[in-house]
Amino acid sequence: MPxxxxxxxxxxxxxxxxxxxxxxxxxxxxxxxxxxxxxxxxREGSGGAAFFLIESGEAAVSVRGEERAKLGxxxxxxxxxxxxxxxxxxxxxxxSEVDCWGLTFWDFQPLVEMNGPIGWKLLQTLAKxxxxxxxxxxx
Amino acid sequence: xxxxVPLAKADQHDVFGSKAVGxxxxxxxxxxxPPGVALSxxxxxxxxxxxxxxxxxxxxSVRTLEGPFAVRSSAVGEDGADASFAGQHxxxxxxxxxxxxxxxxxxxxxxxxxxxxxxxxxxTGLFVRPSxxxxxxxxxxxxTAGVMFTQNPINGADERVIEASWGLGExxxxxxxxxxxxRVARSGEILARTPGLKKxxxxxxxxxxxxxxxxxxxxxxxxxxxxxxxxxxxxxxxRCEEVYGAGRDIEWAFADDxxxxxxCRPVTRAGTA
Numbered sequence: 001m002p003x004x005x006x007x008x009x010x011x012x013x014x015x016x017x018x019x020x021x022x023x024x025x026x027x028x029x030x031x032x033x034x035x036x037x038x039x040x041x042x043r044e045g046s047g048g049a050a051f052f053l054i055e056s057g058e059a060a061v062s063v064r065g066e067e068r069a070k071l072g073x074x075x076x077x078x079x080x081x082x083x084x085x086x087x088x089x090x091x092x093x094x095x096s097e098v099d100c101w102g103l104t105f106w107d108f109q110p111l112v113e114m115n116g117p118i119g120w121k122l123l124q125t126l127a128k129x130x131x132x133x134x135x136x137x138x139x
Numbered sequence: 140x141x142x143x144v145p146l147a148k149a150d151q152h153d154v155f156g157s158k159a160v161g162x163x164x165x166x167x168x169x170x171x172x173p174p175g176v177a178l179s180x181x182x183x184x185x186x187x188x189x190x191x192x193x194x195x196x197x198x199x200s201v202r203t204l205e206g207p208f209a210v211r212s213s214a215v216g217e218d219g220a221d222a223s224f225a226g227q228h229x230x231x232x233x234x235x236x237x238x239x240x241x242x243x244x245x246x247x248x249x250x251x252x253x254x255x256x257x258x259x260x261x262x263t264g265l266f267v268r269p270s271x272x273x274x275x276x277x278x279x280x281x282x283t284a285g286v287m288f289t290q291n292p293i294n295g296a297d298e299r300v301i302e303a304s305w306g307l308g309e310x311x312x313x314x315x316x317x318x319x320x321x322r323v324a325r326s327g328e329i330l331a332r333t334p335g336l337k338k339x340x341x342x343x344x345x346x347x348x349x350x351x352x353x354x355x356x357x358x359x360x361x362x363x364x365x366x367x368x369x370x371x372x373x374x375x376x377x378r379c380e381e382v383y384g385a386g387r388d389i390e391w392a393f394a395d396d397x398x399x400x401x402x403c404r405p406v407t408r409a410g411t412a
């Protein structure tokens with residue numbers, strides 16, 4: 001069966017509130033991608049059309065050349081650029097060989113446009129994240 | 140699913156991409172193209188998606204080809220797409236066998252969706268879903284290889300301009316050597332030969348991929364093409380012009396004493412109209 005395992009996709013916060021059937025629909029759209037150690041996965045400031053979920057391996061996150069975090073299996077990144085077509089906000093570099101599941105804008109947009117319930121749940125998830133960020137900013 | 144054809148049957152730009160169709164024309168025109176197959180944009184995407192049927196179909200299609208393979212992207216959808224996306228879409232040389240082909244096809248599909256390719260698309264107003272075909276060919280193990288313009292790309296003079304180096308042509312295309320430079324008149328007269336500095340040759344690696352071979356100082360500096368080989372290249376230029384028309388940018392290789400055509404596309408920056 002093509003696509004990522006639905007159980008893995010359900011763990012992504014962006015998709016955590018979807019029903020099992022909805023998760024299966026989204027999971028089918030993911031494609032496997034492998035990065036070699038040292039390869040740039042995404043680059044700060046560049047355009048991007050894909051969202052990634054790490055299946056195995058480790059990667060480093062840096063902003064303006066300063067390392068900020070490490071990512072490992074189960075971590076996901078790149079959803080903002082996939083949705084708003086904006087620039088990447090960080091650089092992510094593979095520290096080891098990294099196996100990912102990737103979802104592109106080209107597959108994701110039609111799914112959301114044609115599937116109101118999925119779009120609504122994603123909107124709720126993003127609204128929750130925005131509220132959390134605002135509360136953290138005003139604290 | 141229609142999606143894999145021998146190169147000779149690749150004739151639809153919007154299905155197989157411009158590189159595949161160009162090589163298809165060359166094959167049909169009797170030019171010496173290494174054997175290969177063309178994969179359509181949809182089957183490349185299906186392979187990248189992990190669809191078993193598509194993966195098996197592609198693996199079956201290359202059974203008659205002698206490995207290792209050169210696996211190249213063939214951009215679909217825009218005029219001059221391969222030239223536009225040169226450097227964005229990857230080429231994978233020395234893919235050992237059909238078993239590794241799925242990963243290679245998937246990597247090429249992702250190269251069309253990489254951040255650099257998407258940034259390029261956004262900047263050039265081509266922000267549409269990319270479609271990329273793939274050409275799979277038997278990889279040569281050339282003694283020499285390089286590029287040739289059927290007319291001078293700088294001043295438009297009616298002469299062949301040839302750049303050559305040892306091993307695979309990627310050394311010339313990627314600018315990793317100073318290639319030998321030759322100018323040959325349409326009549327076959329050698330107008331100029333300027334030896335380069337070819338310190339490395341890119342060769343097939345033992346376990347896939349490529350390796351750099353260090354050349355001796357003598358080989359680095361000596362001409363890598365004979366007069367007879369230049370005459371063969373001049374004839375190939377004439378044949379390409381017969382098939383495609385004037386003003387061609389050619390990639391070629393000599394392997395086992397035979398001249399092969401690897402790519403033939405219009406010159407994009409000729410000095411004259």
